[in-house]
Amino acid sequence: MNKPSIHPYIPIIIGVISISLSAILVKLATADAGVIAFYRMLFSVLIMSPIFFIKHFKELSLITKRDWLFSSIAGVFLAFHFILWFESLNYTSVASSTVLVTLQPIFAFIGTYIFFKEPLSAKTIISGLIAILGSFLISWGDFQISGTALYGDMLALIACALITAYLLFGQDVRKRISLITYTMVVYSISTICLFFYVLIKGESFGPYSSMDWLWFLLLAIIPNLLGHTLFNWAIKWVSTNVISIAVLFEPIGAAILAYFVFNEHLMLTQIIGGIVVLIGIALFVVDLKIIKKFFIKKA
Template sequence: MEQPKIHPYLPIFIGVVSVSLSAIFVKLANEEAGIIAFYRMLFSVIIMAPLFFWKYTAELKQLSKRDWLFSSIAGVFLSFHFILWFESLNYTSVASSTVLVTLQPIFAFVGTYFFFKEEITVKTIFAGAIAIIGSVLISWGDFKLSGTAFYGDILALIACALITAYLLFGQDVRKRLSLVTYTMIVYVVSTITLFLYVVIKGESFGPYSTIDWIWFILLAIVPNLLGHTLFNWSIKYVSTNVISIAILFEPIGAAVLAIFIFQEYLIATQIIGGLVVIFGIILFVIDDKKILKYFSKKA
């Protein structure tokens, strides 16, 4: 593997911190979920537009009707993922919401099994069961804490299912398009969808305070463009499993930040449930063959 000038773990670490800030910025923005999501996507499109129009517009000619359809559906799913996830943060804690959203690999496993007939193994079933037990612990603890917290957990779980659907529809299209072109199409569709959502709900597009505009822009720059771009850069030098496991530290980073910023202290079921979820997903994404190969070398 080609060696980069800097160690890939440094960009991965910065990427994890960047995506961990997403829930924090959303909670700090004092506006409706649809508005926050709309401006997050709009500013992302505006920032990406110069690069797209300079280098990637020719790729649009390669798109089939199926590609346009699947990309558009992905954009719609992404829109409602943001709406429901941001809304969940109004009801439940940053820790619970972000942990439940990280169940994405388990939802993806179910989706790829039904749509792409991918293989089921005993390990994936076992790992999925562990992660689900962890999510039940979190939700049960939040339910005992308050009904609204439990409602927020449900919204976060639905948001997780929607982001998985977004990835499944994009899986085929990404084989033929660059990341920039595909992302631009999805973000534009998502922005239009969110615009219509805000109009239908009768919410105002402004004016807002200066600090809210800052949160909107930071949401576009930090978790959207910086965080995921660094992950995409790192994937050239490290295994996908390294990225997958690194992303699981997002809830930990977000939870720690929430303690200092919002004084959201964790209860026992949140801590235990969160650790169980993370363990289950690590078990799910880890590569058994590489582990066996590693230990056989040591032997």
């Protein structure tokens, strides 16, 4: 496998910053969860279509049945991830929902170990546990033992499992298919799935206010095309575990934005939790051997 032109961590960082806007844009929209998810994916497909049909359309004939199957499953998982997560925002806070939906290492570590036989090093486990601890601290004050909040928390947790499964299937397929083709296939399948979901649920495809259409479009451009698409690029070069750890930074960005947009105040536990998340991410990303050499030379 050829080396990437840029370090995979750079697109991952840009992707994490981009998806931090997702919960804010969803909460600003007035449509049902399925409708928001549908238009997010539809606009993403429409924006990508010119590049795909001009440069990558022929690649479809090279996709194997196995890769079509895996891509289709990934698309369905992505669709229901959005449905459940967007719905959770109607029942619980941005901080709680975002924290739970980004607890991907719990599922990613197990998934990559079972399906790809990736060993779990002590560093991976410890850094993951530290970051997860930080995520819980961020929303400690938001967790409520009530029917609606608990329901929203459960939806977000299931959405977390689905997005991890989506990344796991993508990790396998992306080694053989270009970024644009894979993303176009998965997003198209996800859009079709969401269309029938909205149709069956009887939710309205419109009309909506001009602001709602703006939120739909921004969801497609920022969290999808600058967020998930960059993750799809990086997944060719790094493990799902790397992205899952990095995504734990999302609650920090979402909590800060929620403070300014919705006046959801940050508490001390959330600030401390953010610092703990960063420590966990740093421990996972930084090469401990380099640090050891640095201190040995200094000594």
